[in-house]
Structures are given as structure tokens and as C-alpha cells.
Amino acid sequence: MIGLSHYLIISAIIFSIGLVGVLRRRNLLMLFFATEVMLNAVNIAFAAISHYYNDLTGQMFAFFIIAIAASEVAVGLGILIVLYKKYGSLDLDDLASMRG
């Protein structure tokens, strides 16, 4: 039978995939994709806990996470477009202007 720990383990695996993506990616758009992966992993954990404790609070928080992700994408893509217009690239190594 599938228990709560199964869902928490799958959520942890997906979260670590997203974290590896955030650490190793150099392109800003790919960093956004990795962030979406991490947010989805947390949503799975919330829904699973909500189901196994028979409580609706987890689903409520998942809704607010989805709303925050939507607004993050809207603002972030606007900033990416401005950066691309200014520098012609989305690579973090090209964008680094503060060299010590």
C-alpha cells in the first residue's frame, strides 16, 4: 500500500533534481525551469500530507504556492526580456558585471 512516506520520498527526489538544476545551470531561463521543478515537488508533499492527515490546510497552501509561482513567472520573464534586450544573452557568466 502506498503510504505518506512514499509521497514524501518522491517529493524529495524531485526537489533534489530541481536543486541540482539550480546549482549547475548557467542560463537564466533554465534556472527558472529548475525553480518550477522545486515548487512542484513541494506541492506534491503538501497534497500528500493533506490527504493522509485528512486536513485541507495543505491543499490551501498548494493553491497559494501556485498563485505565487504564476506571479513570479510573469515578473521574472519581464526582467529576462529586459536583460536580453540589454546584453543579448541570458548566460550568467556574460551578465556578471561586478568582478572583484
Next chain:
Amino acid sequence: MYEIVAFYLFSALTIGLFLITVMSKNILYAMTSLAAGMVLISGFFFILGADFLGVVQLVVYVGAIMALYAFAMMFFDATRDIKEKNTNNTLVFLLGGLSALVLVLMFAAPIFSENIQALYPMHEGVGNAQDVGIVLFTKYLVPFEVAALMLLVAMIAGIILAGKKMDQSLTEDMSADDEIMIVKDEK
């Protein structure tokens, strides 16, 4: 029985698709596999009995957010492969796995240690969407309105940021425009 089969199928497919998202060099492949993985995650929500959350995941994530990414990719050069200077790969995997493990242990510890009381328990004989609606519009009304305001602010910010210098073309350089002008003049 079906639940077990669906759970393992969805988990294997989701992990594979998200690995493609993280590892792929092509933006188009990464975005497509991310969208497919989000569809499968909504499958997890349906297994867990959170019907409304699954529908919201499909509509907002797969419908709106991925469409937003697809629109934004018109501004960037999506067909070119990304050249990335990768640093130490094994170190990154080790650090990512370890910190994710620490985070999960931190957040899972209170769940397993003590008895959790349901704050807003689900009602028997009431559909999930109805139950969510009752709780959302009574207990969580103020966060709901604040989220609506936040989405409005994000929409205005997105329009203002992306709308600057909209008349300039990004993908074609200025010489291409000049050639068109010259051809027109010759005619």
C-alpha cells in the same frame, strides 16, 4: 492495486522528464518535458483525492505558465543550443543531494514526531471542490484577496517590463532592415 501501479508509473515518468528538463541543452526540449512533467504531477493530485488542486495545476501551470514561457521564447533564440561552462559536476550533485536531504529531514521531523490535529478537517459526503471553496472563502479569505492583489501587481509589472521598446526587433539585426529598405528603394 491501481493506485500502486499509477503511483510508480507517474513517479518514474516524472523523474525522467524532470531530469531531461534539468540536463537538456536545448530550451525547447527542456520546456516541453517540464510541461509534460507538470501534467503527470496533476495525476498525483488526482490519486490523492485533491481533485480541484489537480485541475488548478492543469489550468494554471500547464495552461498559463507554460504558455507564458512559450511566448517569452519568441524573444530569445530558442533553436540554438545553450553553451554552458560547467564547473565540477560531481560536487554539484553531492551538494544538491545533501542539502535536499537536510531540508526534507528538517521539514519531515515534526510530522513523524508528534500527533498532528487536523485544523480544517475534510467533510464526509462533500465533494473536494465544494470543501475547498468553503474553507478558502471563510478561513483563508484575506490571503486569497492578497493573492489576487499580488497577481494584479505582477501583471502590471510584466506588461511594463516587457512592453519597453516593443517596436524594436530583437531577433533580426538592423542590417536586415536596411537591406529591405534598399530593395524597396530600388523598386
